[in-house]
Amino acid sequence: MNHNKKIELINISKKYSDNLGNMSVLKDVSFSISQGEFVCIVGPSGGGKSTLLKILAGLDSKYTGTIVNNPKRIGFVFQNFALFPWLDVTANIGFGLKMKGLDKTQILSKTREEIKRMGLVGFEKSHPKQLSGGMKQRVGIARALAINPDVLLLDEPFSALDEITARKLREDLNKIWSQTDCTVIMVTHLVEEAVELADKIVVMTSLPGRVHKIIENKLARPRNKRSKAFFNLVDSIEDII
Numbered sequence: 001m002n003h004n005k006k007i008e009l010i011n012i013s014k015k016y017s018d019n020l021g022n023m024s025v026l027k028d029v030s031f032s033i034s035q036g037e038f039v040c041i042v043g044p045s046g047g048g049k050s051t052l053l054k055i056l057a058g059l060d061s062k063y064t065g066t067i068v069n070n071p072k073r074i075g076f077v078f079q080n081f082a083l084f085p086w087l088d089v090t091a092n093i094g095f096g097l098k099m100k101g102l103d104k105t106q107i108l109s110k111t112r113e114e115i116k117r118m119g120l121v122g123f124e125k126s127h128p129k130q131l132s133g134g135m136k137q138r139v140g141i142a143r144a145l146a147i148n149p150d151v152l153l154l155d156e157p158f159s160a161l162d163e164i165t166a167r168k169l170r171e172d173l174n175k176i177w178s179q180t181d182c183t184v185i186m187v188t189h190l191v192e193e194a195v196e197l198a199d200k201i202v203v204m205t206s207l208p209g210r211v212h213k214i215i216e217n218k219l220a221r222p223r224n225k226r227s228k229a230f231f232n233l234v235d236s237i238e239d240i241i
Ligand SMILES: Nc1ncnc2c1ncn2[C@@H]1O[C@H](COP(=O)(O)OP(=O)(O)OP(=O)(O)O)[C@@H](O)[C@H]1O
Pocket: 016, 025, 044, 045, 046, 047, 048, 049, 050, 051, 052, 189, 207
């Protein structure tokens, strides 16, 4: 990917239609994402955030508007992990590589790397049902990273986890992001999570989802969650929502 290329969303709108009529879910959503940026999307439940992420991932092509420099290689992390129950950890992580037609040696070497990076050593042969929620999401993230994505999309990745597990995974994600040049776009309903992680916070409205405000988060990293500046930023965003 050209490092100067910004992804630009221009007037993205989306309607779901059924026999009862049309429902406008997204209305003229526009914002840009720089290479390597960590963007968080926050907003009320049902406001079209997951829909927007699916559009970005190319999983939904029924929208109007333009995406400039739409990323090609995308890793997607789901709220409910979405692992393949019949595959072990190694095969889950290697799934995308197998789809790409890589040979066994290449897949094994890359999955080993991700297993190490995500703290899954010793669980290679485990199946999803044998794993805790936190470990399952580690596999979900490892699977998304295995394809060396230009952009990592995460839809409320920690919301099904207890706070202590979520905190550790948040730290790990932050570390991985800072060590790679991967662009991250994450949906979260936790303003505090967005302020901890993001360079840019896109605050959306309720249905139909529009961009309410874009906040450039200039707080120095690593972020001190106990600082007054941190509290103030969280407060000001919660006031908007
Ligand atoms: N496949 C679909 N067909 C019809 N309507 C849908 C479909 N998917 C989502 N919707 C509707 O679109 C709206 C936006 O849904 P979406 O899942 O994008 O919101 P969200 O902001 O991610 O919500 P949450 O914060 O609860 O996850 C909701 O009203 C939902 O019911």
